[in-house]
Amino acid sequence: MTPLDPRALRTAFGTFMTGVTVVTAHDNDGAPLGFTANSFTSVSLDPPMVLVCLASTSRNYDALVTADGFAVNILTENQIEISNTFARPVEDRFATVKWHNGPQGSPILDGVSSWFDCSMHKTVDAGDHVILIGQVEAFDANSTPGLGYARGAYVTPSTAAEALEHSPNLIVSALIEKDGHVLLVDDGNGGLALPECVVEGQGASAAIKTLISSTGLQAQPGFVYSVFEDLDRKRQHISFLCQTAEGEPSKGVFVPLTGSALDDMTDPAILTMLERFAAESVLGNYGVYFGDQKSGEVRAVT
Template structure:
């Protein structure tokens, strides 16, 4: 047999491919019943900026392959160095993979891992059959990133990445913008698939009469009654938060976007709010509201401070 036609040893070929240092991703989607499905993959790359395209390869032997073969949307979640366990779980055949992570729906409805290095929410641009894999080419519809250290992989094992955030790089594309929207002595909260609660997040900063949510839906609020309430960081692995307070517009509470619900301010279910920082924001708001004297919290290295507003009329009732 001449050297051009000799058989390729698949084991040795896999080892050779494995010398290329990659990141680690969890690719997620929903099956035809709406159930979340996901798998670990490191065959991921960017494709184009205009239009914004990426690709990921899905093994046909994966248990979640049928879902990816027919889905119209998916998310690619790049893992950080603290998520080795997440990588292992999604590489397994566990039936309860999503019990180990918090997920959210951002644009397409595909499950986005809220604690990840970077996520891309995509619609399917095209599929390419490629041997024992299919290549999913995704059109990026939304994305988010953080300054966390990437989880690396090479030669069949996890590796460390040194100096992951060069000087001058932005820690994230932007601050996460949250909205504390009040109506009839209640606060509007977002509920995820696990029943966890959080403030709704928005695509832009201070709104006029419409808060455009990260999901693309919108909530009508009272014009000229939106005010900055809190600025803080969560952790080195996540972007900071800008929290605004607002009042829902008349009649808007009767037609809320899916996943949003009002809860009484004096009886908020704090046990369902996993974020310590969000609990603190809501407890402060409930306390200040009783005295009708609000403040602006500004985070700092020494713990931050609240600048109180002396005149309620300047800040809104």
């Protein structure tokens, strides 16, 4: 379980805010209950609070508004069936999943990307919904890619990469962040760059995993953070935002995202991306850049 450190919480909030979640609690008889939701967001870092929205017509309404607390489980990209199970009118949604009680007492699903176990701070009526505001009492997060949902379909880091992996002259780069620092490597010309490689015939999904492995770090690709056309090199570029565990890289060095640490970046497009990442990390609100190396747009994902 991760300590309630503000930086760790900010990272967890920002990384998983776009994911599909399963909200869980216990009813008055102690039986577990839960539902799939994507209306989940952070409210406060000090004290740490989150909110979820529940329809007033939900069969879980009475139990949840009187519950002592609830948990928010962020699903991984391979837990689509769990999302479907908790979205359907199934009699026993917990029959086919493994779970345990969290430190605060709410059900925590096994294998999720992140979870937040909350005490109930307040409920607020809002039209045909009620807003459940919980104070985070315990949480845990890992680097496993989360499951997203947009325009009626599930979205995963793998499918996002596969949609572009057959493009010719495709480059992938790894934006590997740890504790407010980002991994940079020697670009061969006296400057610094993100770890990157040409995809060639292996596909983007395989390329980013190989690239991360070459750094010697235990990390996994998260969501696609930037997609742009490098007009100078006549190549497409995909940058994955990654989280890493503790450890030292076998090549490159972690540098802070502040001050003059990025002055040796030789690629202006990547420098601009890192400056955006530094600004977004402060609030934990991230976007995805689409365009070329000179101009484009950032589409919010939180």
